[in-house]
Amino acid sequence: MNPRPLLGPDPPVENPDVGEHVAVAAPWLLQVALTQSFVHSVQTDLLLSDQQLQFERRSFTSYQRAVDGLLKTFPSISKVAEVSLVDRRRTCAVVGNSVNLKGSRYGHLIDAHDVVLRMNYAPTKGYEEDVGTKTSHRLMYPESALDLNDSTHLVLLPFKILDLEWLQQAFTTGFNGTSYKPVRATIRANKSLVMVVNPGFIAYVNRAWLGMRRGYPSTGFLAVILALHMCDEVHVFGYGADRNGNWSHYWGKVGENPNFKTGLHHGKHEYHMLRTMAVHQQLKFFRGCFQKA
Structure with missing residues (x-):
């Protein structure tokens, strides 16, 4: 059973290798709208499966409690975030963290997009010429969180129930739980711009786009x-x-940590998929500068 978005049809499961364009009807980006119409598919397909995203073993009641806490904290955003299908003629810049941005001078080009997505704690200050200054959406999870200005959407990627609990508590009482690395107790961001990615989306991308089960x-x-x-x-x-095959960040020194890899992620496979999508004109890929160590 594939997890469903809160509203709309089942997510498309196309094969990016054959150049099929992604369907846009499924509203995966939820404005903290993890309500009961989504609960049971998550229960059977994701949270209680043997292949959970970050191997968190907790009851489904814990998940329901976390969702209830979110909806109480963010009552005004209990509807699906509207990704307008009428006014969709807009451009997105997705800015990664690779060292290949160094010296690219992509800053002005990136800022010219309607929507600019950045990840985790990637800085812009001091790197404006290469990465730009504009951020409309910042994707993060508790272990990579940082404060945001009032015009940036905080987009939570919930890899585990604790992530949902963190979001609610970070805006209220302060988070005092523990994770695999230190987590901020509070965060500063515009409460009305908080968004949560449907947990089923993470599983969908892993299976349908990457062909991975773990x-x-x-x-x-x-x-x-x-x-x-x-x-x-x-x-x-x-x-x-x-x-030279080094996985480095643009704010660090090139090749400063030769042991830095992509962790549990399938970095080389993901990169191949991005290049494949570029070949099939699903996106435009800007390579940047392949630095020498």
Whole structure:
């Protein structure tokens, strides 16, 4: 059983390798709208399966309690975030964190897009010439969270129930739980712009786009597929290793940590999929500068 979005048809399960364009009707980007019409499909397909995203073993009651807490904290955003199908002629820039952005001078080009998605704690200050300054949506999870200005959407990627609990508590009492690394107790962001990606979307991307049953997609790859559901034109910047195979960030030194890899993510496979989508004109891929170590 495939998880359904809150409203709309079942998600498309096309094969990106044959160049099929992604359907846009499924509203995966939920404005904290994880209500009962979505609950049972998550229960049977994701949260209680043997292939959970971050291997969290908790009862479904915990999930329901976390959802209830979100809806109480964000009562004005209990509807699906509207991704207008009438006014969809807009461009998305998805800005990755790769070292290949160094020296690219993509900043002005990135800022010219209608929507600019960035991931985790990637900085813009000091790197404006290469990465731009505009951020309309910031995708994050508790372990990668940072404060936002009043015009940026906080987009939570919930890999586990704890992530939903964190969001609610970070805006109210303060979070005092623990995770696999330190987590901020509070966060500053515009409460009316908080969004949550449907948990089923993460599983859908892992299975339908990457063909994987274990592990989970990177924040960067999720951002690209989400952008394909949001905009008519998607332009991708700052992805992939450098020419020597180093996976580095643009705000670090090139090759400073040769042991840095992509963790549980399938970095090389994701990169191949992005290039394949570019060949089939599903998106435009900007390679940047392949730095030498």
